[in-house]
Every structure is written in structure tokens, then in C-alpha cells.
Amino acid sequence: MLLLALIALPVLAAGVAAALASESRRPYVLPVAAAGHLALSLVAISASNPSSLGGWLALDPPGRLVLLLLSVLFATCSIYAVGYLRYRRELSNRVFVPCLLLFLGMTTLVVCSQHLGLMWVAVEASTLATAPLIYFNRTPRSIEATWKYLLVGSVGIALALLGSFVLAYASLGDDPSLLFGDLLRRANHMNPSWLRVAFALLLVGYGTKMGLAPMHTWKPDAYGEAPGVVGALLAGGMTSCAFLALLRVFHICQAGGEGAYASRLLVVFGLLSIAVAAIFMLGQRDFKRMLAYSSIEHMGILVLGVGLGGYGIFAALLHMLNNGLTKGVLFLSAANIHRAFDSKSIDEVRGAMRRVPLSGTLFLFGFLAITGSPPFGPFVSEFLIVSRAFAADRFFVGGGLLLLLLVVFVGMGRTVLPMLQGQPSPEAERTSYHDGLLTGLPLVISMAVVLLFGLHIPSPIEALLRDAAAYLEMIP
Amino acid sequence: MLRLSIINLLLVGILLLNLFMLGTSRIRALIQAAALQGVVLGVMPLLIAGYGTWTTGLIAIGTVALKGSVIPQMLRRALREAQIKREVEPLIGFVPTMLLGALGTLLSIAVASGLPLEPQHRELLIVPASFSTVVTGFLLLTTRIKAITQVIGYLVLENGIFIFGMLLVEAMPFLVEIGILLDLFVGIFVVSIIIHHINREFASLDTRLLASLKE
Numbered sequence: 069m070l071l072l073a074l075i076a077l078p079v080l081a082a083g084v085a086a087a088l089a090s091e092s093r094r095p096y097v098l099p100v101a102a103a104g105h106l107a108l109s110l111v112a113i114s115a116s117n118p119s120s121l122g123g124w125l126a127l128d129p130p131g132r133l134v135l136l137l138l139s140v141l142f143a144t145c146s147i148y149a150v151g152y153l154r155y156r157r158e159l160s161n162r163v164f165v166p167c168l169l170l171f172l173g174m175t176t177l178v179v180c181s182q183h184l185g186l187m188w189v190a191v192e193a194s195t196l197a198t199a200p201l202i203y204f205n206r207t208p209r210s211i212e213a214t215w216k217y218l219l220v221g222s223v224g225i226a227l228a229l230l231g232s233f234v235l236a237y238a239s240l241g242d243d244p245s246l247l248f249g250d251l252l253r254r255a256n257h258m259n260p261s262w263l264r265v266a267f268a269l270l271l272v273g274y275g276t277k278m279g280l281a282p283m284h285t286w287k288p289d290a291y292g293e294a295p296g297v298v299g300a301l302l303a304g305g306m307t308s309c310a311f312l313a314l315l316r317v318f319h320i321c322q323a324g325g326e327g328a329y330a331s332r333l334l335v336v337f338g339l340l341s342i343a344v345a346a347i348f349m350l351g352q353r354d355f356k357r358m359l360a361y362s363s364i365e366h367m368g369i370l371v372l373g374v375g376l377g378g379y380g381i382f383a384a385l386l387h388m389l390n391n392g393l394t395k396g397v398l399f400l401s402a403a404n405i406h407r408a409f410d411s412k413s414i415d416e417v418r419g420a421m422r423r424v425p426l427s428g429t430l431f432l433f434g435f436l437a438i439t440g441s442p443p444f445g446p447f448v449s450e451f452l453i454v455s456r457a458f459a460a461d462r463f464f465v466g467g468g469l470l471l472l473l474l475v476v477f478v479g480m481g482r483t484v485l486p487m488l489q490g491q492p493s494p495e496a497e498r499t500s501y502h503d504g505l506l507t508g509l510p511l512v513i514s515m516a517v518v519l520l521f522g523l524h525i526p527s528p529i530e531a532l533l534r535d536a537a538a539y540l541e542m543i544p
Numbered sequence: 545m546l547r548l549s550i551i552n553l554l555l556v557g558i559l560l561l562n563l564f565m566l567g568t569s570r571i572r573a574l575i576q577a578a579a580l581q582g583v584v585l586g587v588m589p590l591l592i593a594g595y596g597t598w599t600t601g602l603i604a605i606g607t608v609a610l611k612g613s614v615i616p617q618m619l620r621r622a623l624r625e626a627q628i629k630r631e632v633e634p635l636i637g638f639v640p641t642m643l644l645g646a647l648g649t650l651l652s653i654a655v656a657s658g659l660p661l662e663p664q665h666r667e668l669l670i671v672p673a674s675f676s677t678v679v680t681g682f683l684l685l686t687t688r689i690k691a692i693t694q695v696i697g698y699l700v701l702e703n704g705i706f707i708f709g710m711l712l713v714e715a716m717p718f719l720v721e722i723g724i725l726l727d728l729f730v731g732i733f734v735v736s737i738i739i740h741h742i743n744r745e746f747a748s749l750d751t752r753l754l755a756s757l758k759e
Binding site: 225 | 662674698702715716723727733
């Protein structure tokens with residue numbers, strides 16, 4: 069019942085928001101629903117083994133972790149969105165607000181589904197719910213971005229469906245069931261060739277949703293044109309859900325004795341994604357697109373960590389939390405700077421530190437954190453992944469990763485630092501935007517959590533991480 | 545035995561349609577071929593299951609209606625309203641893409657031969673036909689310029705997945721049905737909304753105009 073309520077709450081709130089006539093009051097549905105979702109999530113995460121609908125909905129240990137991230141990130145974004153939408157009175161939010169809530173409902177369904185088919189349906193539904201969000205600004209460029217997002221995303225999801233069919237065929241037996249628990253138990257009876265085909269298709273399919281290279285082409289466009297709050301939710305929430313889907317499939321593959329094959333593919337896709345992102349980040353003039361490439365890079369780091377195995381899986385899960393929270397801060401502070409200058413090109417944005425000191429500072433901290441500078445959280449997780457590569461005698465992988473991280477640091481720094489330093493140029497007009505409580509405080513809190521994760525991981529979180537990593541390495 | 549030969553004959557027909565779609569230069573012919581492929585696919589579950597239950601019958605009627613009539617109608621309307629040129633504009637020529645398609649088909653047969661099948665499916669060409677249709681859809685998606693031809697590519701890709709679904713239609717009909725219906729819904733969603741909006745903003749369906757976002 070608990071999990072059903074967790075999914076139903078945002079969906080019902082979306083209905084309420086759609087029915088409300090007042091443009092100015094509608095955004096307040098967001099924080100109310102987010103608070104309810106967060107409270108229910110915390111109950112569900114601490115409950116021993118919540119499950120509904122005959123095991124179709126349940127929370128596995130990695131799912132708990134993603135649910136926590138999703139709920140916290142959405143709560144942050146919901147408060148921010150109230151402040152943001154006040155600056156966008158000229159556009160109706162009648163579609164925007166309900167779609168944000170539907171996104172929360174459908175991603176929660178991805179996290180809770182324990183059925184291969186149901187999980188696919190949920191990923192598909194969350195893609196459809198986010199398409200109108202990218203189209204919020206109603207400009208020709210945002211149509212182009214939405215078109216690419218839908219087309220590339222649909223092709224990816226279609227391939228994931230084919231992969232699910234293949235996996236289902238591999239599992240055919242006396243009592244066909246597509247619950248993850250049953251698939252894991254029967255994995256060692258599956259034909260290895262079918263399992264390999266299934267994993268490759270599902271990796272490409274859900275990898276498209278994560279934004280792994282070379283299926284990343286929708287990402288810079290969508291993140292560049294969508295409002296910052298949507299970018300934060302996609303880069304921190306949607307991608308983490310797709311990563312969770314991939315983890316579950318990887319787990320089945322490992323239980324079927326094809327773990328080595330799957331790990332190899334993950335390492336290749338991981339390194340390729342980091343390399344592509346590093347190249348395109350050098351000389352990037354548009355700071356929102358730069359963040360999109362940073363997201364591609366970090367998705368690469370996540371799958372690389374899993375591919376390295378051992379404590380790499382623990383590190384990847386920790387990095388998922390760090391990346392999700394830091395991306396939230398980066399996208400939201402970038403959106404504030406965008407609003408203050410009415411431009412997202414570094415040719416026009418100068419002296420952001422002086423014009424919006426709070427957002428500028430947060431953007432700087434976010435940049436330092438995401439590039440793996442101590443003492444922030446991502447430093448710890450990236451360090452663990454690099455050290456895992458060397459511990460596993462994968463010197464080329466570890467060395468390549470270090471080199472690419474350096475390139476990313478230089479590339480991102482050359483875009484970020486000129487934006488923040490100096491004086492705003494006289495022709496860059498002052499817009500009506502000022503940092504306020506709603507568009508500032510949620511970011512400060514997230515940034516503080518990222519810093520905390522770098523100094524000391526709170527013991528309940530560490531317990532969740534250990535459970536999730538142990539679960540993924542367990543072969544029934 | 546006769547049933548199996550009919551199914552294989554239909555699957556060979558689908559393979560030939562794939563090559564035709566890669567080679568044709570007229571958008572109308574492309575829409576027609578995709579629609580014909582949809583109709584062939586629609587009746588196939590009845591033949592595979594070997595009997596008609598309520599649900600397989602409904603799925604067959606629904607698929608034939610949607611893939612064979614509703615979606616092609618929408619595509620033709622978009623073609624009329626946008627008043628775009630009737631030619632398919634390829635990035636890579638027709639002959640090279642046909643050759644790639646043929647290569648894809650050969651590869652599909654090679655891959656499929658390494659995959660063990662349940663006894664009742666061993667005589668059928670389902671797996672190679674499915675993979676080859678997916679490859680065809682992928683080629684149409686990546687080597688054709690107009691938005692409308694890319695949508696047709698997506699629909700063909702979806703046809704390939706539908707063919708694979710035939711292997712599962714007896715064991716897990718619910719999964720196959722829900723997956724295919726949702727995919728179809730997305731297809732219609734993409735066709736109607738995007739074509740409508742792209743039309744209004746750009747007065748054209750040429751995705752080359754959709755190129756302000758790039759490095």
C-alpha cells in the first residue's frame with residue numbers, strides 16, 4: 069500500500085494542479101506534493117520490506133538509494149520552481165506544473181517496479197511526461213530540442229523493449245515470470261547467447277536514456293533549451309533511474325554467468341562517454357550545454373565504476389548521489405545566471421559574481437565539486453573509482469580516466485571562470501532577476517550536503533550504500 | 545506445415561519490403577510500404593498462435609487498423625499540409641543504403657543462427673526478419689533528411705520489435721500487447737504533435753532546418 073501511495077500521490081497532485089485555475093497559485097502544489105512524497109519515501113526506505121501488487125512493486129536496496137535521491141532532488145527543485153515561475157509569468161504553467169508532478173510519479177514507478185515489463189512502461193511514461201517540459205519556452209529552438217529528445221529517446225526505449233523481449237524469451241520455462249527476483253534465480257539456466265544479446269540491447273536502450281555516448285546526441289540540445297529546473301531533474305533524477313534499470317539488468321547478467329562480458333561493455337561505453345564529453349567541453353561557449361556534456365561525462369563514470377566491479381560498484385552508487393545533488397546545484401545556479409543576464413553564452417555573460425553573488429558562488433562551488441576537487445563529495449567517489457581501476461590492475465583504464473578528468477577540469481574551468489570573474493559588460497542589460505530565498509536557499513542546502521558527503525558520509529546513508537552494493541554482488 | 549510455410553512466406557515478404565523501402569525515392573511509396581508491412585504484421589499473431597482467442601483477435605484488428613490505416617493517413621495528411629516535395633532526400637544514396645540493408649539482413653541471419661530457439665519456433669524466420677527490420681528502420685532514421693521519413697524509420701523499427709514479439713505472444717501475451725500498444729501510442733504522439741508544431745514554426749518538415757543546435 070505504501071508504495072502505491074508513493075506513486076499515486078504525485079499523480080493525484082498533477083490532477084489537482086491541472087484542475088486549478090489560478091496561474092499564480094498552481095506552482096504551490098509542487099512543494100506540497102514534494103513534502104508528502106519525501107515523507108512517504110523516508111517511511112518506505114526505513115520500512116523492512118515494503119511490497120505491493122503481488123511483488124510487482126517493491127523496494128530493492130539500490131532502489132532505496134535512488135528513491136532517496138529522487139525525492140530530495142525533487143523537493144529542492146519544487147521550492148526553486150515556485151520562485152522560478154514568478155519570473156516567467158508571461159508563459160502559462162498549466163502544462164508545466166502537472167508534467168513535473170507526473171515526472172515524479174513515473175520515475176518513482178521506475179524505482180519501485182520489480183517487473184521487467186512494468187519498469188519499461190514506467191521509463192516510457194516518464195519520457196513522455198518530460199517532453200512538454202523541454203518545450204516550455206515555445207521557441208523554434210526548443211521545438212528542435214524536443215523533437216530530438218523524443219525521437220532519439222523513443223528509438224532508445226524501443227530498443228530497450230526489444231531487449232526486454234529477448235530477455236523474456238531467454239527466461240522462458242515452465243512458469244514464465246518477469247519479476248526480477250525470479251529472473252535472478254533462473255539466470256543460470258538461461259542461454260548465454262540470448263543473455264548477451266539482451267544485455268547489449270538493454271544497455272543501448274537504457275544507455276540512451278542515461279545519455280551515454282554515442283547515444284547522447286539529444287542531451288546537449290534538451291538540457292540547453294529546457295528550463296534549468298528541468299535540466300536538474302533530468303540530469304539528477306531521470307538519468308539515475310535509467311542507471312538503476314541498467315544495474316538491475318547487469319545484476320541478472322552477472323547471475324547468468326555473463327558478468328565479465330557485461331563489465332567489458334560497461335567499461336568501453338563508460339570511457340567512450342567520458343572521452344566524448346571531454347572533447348566537446350573544450351571551448352564550449354554555451355554554459356548550459358557545457359553542463360549537459362558534464363552529465364554525459366558523469367554517466368560514463370557511473371557505468372565505468374560498475375564495470376570495474378568490486379568496490380567500484382559501491383563507489384558508483386556513491387557517485388550517483390554526489391552527481392545528482394551537485395548537478396541540481398549547477399543547473400539551478402546556471403539558470404539563475406541565465407535569468408540575470410538573459411543569455412547563456414559566455415561571450416555575453418561576464419562578472420556573474422558581482423551581479424548575482426550567491427548564484428555565482430554556488431556555481432563556482434558546483435564546478436569545483438563536479439570536477440572532483442576536494443573536499444566535496446564527488447572527489448571521494450571519483451577517487452574510489454580511479455583507485456579501483458589501479459587495484460584491479462587496469463592501468464590503462466585508470467590512467468586514461470585520470471587524463472580525461474584533467475581535460476574536463478581544464479575545459480570546464482575555461483568556460484566557468486571567465487563567466488564569474490570581472491565586470492559585467494555595459495551592454496549586458498540588468499534584468500529584473502535578483503537572488504531570493506526561493507531560488508537561493510534550496511541550492512545552499514544541497515551544496516552543504518555535497519560538502520558533507522565529502523567530509524563524512526552519514527552512517528544511515530553509508531548503510532544504504534553498503535546494502536545496495538552487497539545486493540548487486542549477491543548471486544542467488 | 546502449411547501454416548509454417550505461410551508464415552515464412554509472409555516474413556520473406558517483409559524482408560523484401562525492407563529492401564524496397566530503402567530503395568524507393570517517393571515518400572508516398574514509403575508510407576504505402578510501411579502500411580503494407582503493418583497489415584502483414586497485424587495478421588501474423590493469428591497464424592502463430594494457430595487459433596483465435598478474443599484478445600489475439602482484438603490485437604490483430606487493432607494493429608491492422610492503426611499501422612495499416614490510421615498512421616499512414618496521418619502521415620499523408622502531414623505530407624499534404626506541409627506541401628513538401630514528394631522525394632525522399634537521402635544523406636547517403638539509395639543504392640548504398642540498399643546494400644547496407646542487404647548486409648544487415650545477412651548479418652541478422654548469421655546472428656540468428658547462433659541463437660537457440662524453442663522447438664515450436666525452429667522452422668520460422670522470425671528472428672532474422674525481426675533483426676533485419678530493426679536495422680532497416682535504423683538506416684531510414686539515420687540516412688534520411690526529412691522529419692517525416694525519420695518518423696517512418698521509427699515505425700519500421702517498431703515493426704521489427706513487433707515481429708520479435710511473435711515469439712512471446714503465447715507465453716506472455718500481456719507483456720507483448722502492452723509494449724506494442726505503448727510503442728504505437730508513442731509513434732502516433734510523435735507523428736501528430738511534432739509534425740504539427742514543426743510545420744507551424746518552420747513551415748517545412750526538413751530536419752536540416754532543425755540544425756541551429758549543434759557544435
